[in-house]
Amino acid sequence: MQILEGIPVSPGVAIGEVVVIDNEGFRIPTRFVTRDAVDDELLRMQHAFDSVAADISRNQTRISNQLGQQYGAIFAAHLQMLQDPTLVNEVTSMITAKHHSAEYAVSKTLRRYAKIFQELDDHYMAERAHDFFDLEKNLLGKLLGRRRESLSKISTPAIVLAHNLTPSETAKLDPRFVLGFATEVGGPSSHTAIVAKGLEIPAVVGTGHFLTDVSGGDVVIVDGDHGQVVLNPDDKTLRRYQEELEQHRSLAAELSVLRDLPAETKDGVRIQLGANIEFPHEVNACRERGADGIGLYRTEFLYLGADEEPTEEDHYRAYAHVIQSMDNRQVVFRTLDLGADKLGQLPRHEEENNPFLGVRSIRLSLRNLDLFRVQLRALIRASALGPVRVMFPMIATLQELRQAKMLLIDTMEDLIEDGYELEEKLEIGIMVEVPSAVLMLDKFLKEVDFVSIGTNDLIQYCLAVDRSNKDVANLYRASDPAVLRLIQSTILQSAEFGVPVNLCGEMSTSPKYVPLLLGLGLRSLSVPPSSVPEIKQVCRSVSIKQCEEIAERVMHLESAFEVDAYLTDQLRQIFPELAI
Amino acid sequence: MSSEIRTKSVTISNEEGLHARPASLFAQIANQFNSQISVTRGEESVDGKSILSILTLGATQGVRLIIRAEGTDADLAVQQLSQLVESGFDE
Numbered sequence: 001m002q003i004l005e006g007i008p009v010s011p012g013v014a015i016g017e018v019v020v021i022d023n024e025g026f027r028i029p030t031r032f033v034t035r036d037a038v039d040d041e042l043l044r045m046q047h048a049f050d051s052v053a054a055d056i057s058r059n060q061t062r063i064s065n066q067l068g069q070q071y072g073a074i075f076a077a078h079l080q081m082l083q084d085p086t087l088v089n090e091v092t093s094m095i096t097a098k099h100h101s102a103e104y105a106v107s108k109t110l111r112r113y114a115k116i117f118q119e120l121d122d123h124y125m126a127e128r129a130h131d132f133f134d135l136e137k138n139l140l141g142k143l144l145g146r147r148r149e150s151l152s153k154i155s156t157p158a159i160v161l162a163h164n165l166t167p168s169e170t171a172k173l174d175p176r177f178v179l180g181f182a183t184e185v186g187g188p189s190s191h192t193a194i195v196a197k198g199l200e201i202p203a204v205v206g207t208g209h210f211l212t213d214v215s216g217g218d219v220v221i222v223d224g225d226h227g228q229v230v231l232n233p234d235d236k237t238l239r240r241y242q243e244e245l246e247q248h249r250s251l252a253a254e255l256s257v258l259r260d261l262p263a264e265t266k267d268g269v270r271i272q273l274g275a276n277i278e279f280p281h282e283v284n285a286c287r288e289r290g291a292d293g294i295g296l297y298r299t300e301f302l303y304l305g306a307d308e309e310p311t312e313e314d315h316y317r318a319y320a321h322v323i324q325s326m327d328n329r330q331v332v333f334r335t336l337d338l339g340a341d342k343l344g345q346l347p348r349h350e351e352e353n354n355p356f357l358g359v360r361s362i363r364l365s366l367r368n369l370d371l372f373r374v375q376l377r378a379l380i381r382a383s384a385l386g387p388v389r390v391m392f393p394m395i396a397t398l399q400e401l402r403q404a405k406m407l408l409i410d411t412m413e414d415l416i417e418d419g420y421e422l423e424e425k426l427e428i429g430i431m432v433e434v435p436s437a438v439l440m441l442d443k444f445l446k447e448v449d450f451v452s453i454g455t456n457d458l459i460q461y462c463l464a465v466d467r468s469n470k471d472v473a474n475l476y477r478a479s480d481p482a483v484l485r486l487i488q489s490t491i492l493q494s495a496e497f498g499v500p501v502n503l504c505g506e507m508s509t510s511p512k513y514v515p516l517l518l519g520l521g522l523r524s525l526s527v528p529p530s531s532v533p534e535i536k537q538v539c540r541s542v543s544i545k546q547c548e549e550i551a552e553r554v555m556h557l558e559s560a561f562e563v564d565a566y567l568t569d570q571l572r573q574i575f576p577e578l579a580i
Numbered sequence: 581m582s583s584e585i586r587t588k589s590v591t592i593s594n595e596e597g598l599h600a601r602p603a604s605l606f607a608q609i610a611n612q613f614n615s616q617i618s619v620t621r622g623e624e625s626v627d628g629k630s631i632l633s634i635l636t637l638g639a640t641q642g643v644r645l646i647i648r649a650e651g652t653d654a655d656l657a658v659q660q661l662s663q664l665v666e667s668g669f670d671e
Contacts, residue, residue, distance in 0.1 A: 073601050074601060076604055078600075080604050084632045085629075086627065117638075120638040
């Protein structure tokens with residue numbers, strides 16, 4: 001048994017067999033083979049080498065005939081590399097001496113060579129690393145044959161382990177078969193983490209290297225509540241987790257009776273409790289859990305799941321499905337909120353030193369108007385189907401808001417010219433997630449119909465902390481008094497202007513912050529569908545008077561630590577089962 | 581026939597250095613000899629018959645290498661291989 005500590009990014013516990021996915025999306029089924037199987041592995045390896053060599057020779061002949069000898073010569077070099085005794089000996093000895101599987105030995109050895117080349121100073125030489133990745137891919141292709149599985153094809157329940165899962169890989173996971181996942185790298189506010197939460201799959205990231213310690217088929221526990229990954233658990237641990245899994249289920253059953261009850265405080269104040277979603281299919285979860293609407297619909301998945309830029313119709317279909325499924329309950333759409341690095345379809349931007357301070361989110365949209373216009377057209381068209389709000393993310397200046405609004409109005413006029421029948425008015429708002437927006441809020445409030453506080457970014461920009469950097473992650477606290485002042489100021493100013501304010505960050509997912517937020521005057525929250533019952537229960541267990549007393553006290557505290565300790569204590573009194 | 585040792589220092593003259601195709605040529609020719617052949621750059625010595633090992637030297641234009649052969653045909657091996665390098669691999 002081995003226990004790894006990581007960052008919990010999506011709650012719950014999953015127990016199951018492992019599927020290991022390597023960087024290229026290949027699934028390497030096992031890293032080790034039994035002593036008896038060594039001879040078979042050597043045969044498989046030899047066979048793969050011969051087979052790739054034959055392919056290369058065929059290509060060489062074909063290219064030489066088509067383009068001439070000198071073009072075929074590069075294949076001769078590949079062939080020589082493949083048949084190089086140094087390489088063959090290295091792979092062979094990994095299998096015979098360390099009992100590695102042929103796949104693993106091939107991958108490890110060729111990547112080592114690729115790395116040597118990548119590190120060479122010379123640009124031309126560095127490019128040769130591709131030759132090795134190429135050979136690796138070909139060899140793995142032969143070795144894995146039909147057993148090669150891509151993420152989307154996982155068809156039996158399993159826990160996915162990987163060095164890193166890209167957002168698009170995560171988006172392709174089928175939650176029916178993926179019980180949970182753990183990755184060696186990654187941070188808590190990474191897109192992957194948010195997607196995992198959306199899919200309600202327990203997940204732990206940033207555990208450090210462990211893939212060499214597991215093989216496909218091993219049993220693993222992913223504890224998304226405590227950020228632990230248990231490799232090959234002993235019987236006692238396994239039993240303990242199975243019991244915990246049982247408790248999770250019974251608490252969920254207990255909370256499910258709340259579905260048709262309103263999120264209303266003991267003294268009769270109605271709280272709007274919306275849900276945050278990522279994928280259209282999550283509307284089912286929203287309805288099952290009794291959410292008042294969609295408080296945040298992240299639209300990124302359309303860009304991430306596909307290799308090509310989504311068309312207006314792709315957007316429209318997804319949006320229409322969500323709006324129609326919500327039966328006249330409000331849906332708040334957030335326009336594209338991604339960094340340029342995440343969008344394969346755009347021309348490559350220059351490498352950014354600080355992507356979170358770079359071209360992302362609304363900045364990206366305003367620089368790629370063609371891309372933005374497609375999304376806005378679909379949004380405006382879909383707004384005819386039900387109550388819709390449009391929200392621009394990461395607004396830092398008034399100019400950005402005005403540009404975005406202007407584009408929206410322009411697009412609306414285009415659509416009317418094209419003959420579409422549209423609602424006269426579309427409600428427009430901003431995410432308050434850059435401190436400058438809070439400082440300038442009185443100006444913004446005159447130009448928007450609503451605002452929504454995005455705590456994840458607000459905390460990061462207010463405290464200058466990158467949460468995925470483990471050396472400073474402890475500074476990232478929603479309960480930091482400076483963050484709380486920004487939130488309080490936003491709520492008070494919005495109330496003054498009569499503009500509705502919502503909070504849709506991760507902060508509202510934690511039950512202990514709910515009394516504080518209500519006490520600060522917030523009446524609208526949006527949380528992941530899985531958290532709706534829990535948060536509703538908290539709302540129904542408190543009175544506004546009680547919350548205001550809590551807020552009054554908290555706003556005098558001087559550190560995140562004191563705030564957290566006090567709020568945990570309060571929650572224990574209000575709703576003991578939820579206090580962690 | 582007696583075993584002999586021959587060494588010769590050469591400079592990479594072709595523009596792209598000892599990349600895949602030249603390294604391939606080098607190893608191919610080296611493999612035609614019985615002698616053990618090594619190539620040394622600075623402190624690093626590698627098997628002259630292994631294309632991978634030659635490539636890992638990362639020898640770019642202007643780099644000095646020492647070709648060393650030990651065996652019955654060492655003289656001819658060093659002569660042919662150094663000629664190949666100095667001719668810029670006929671590029």
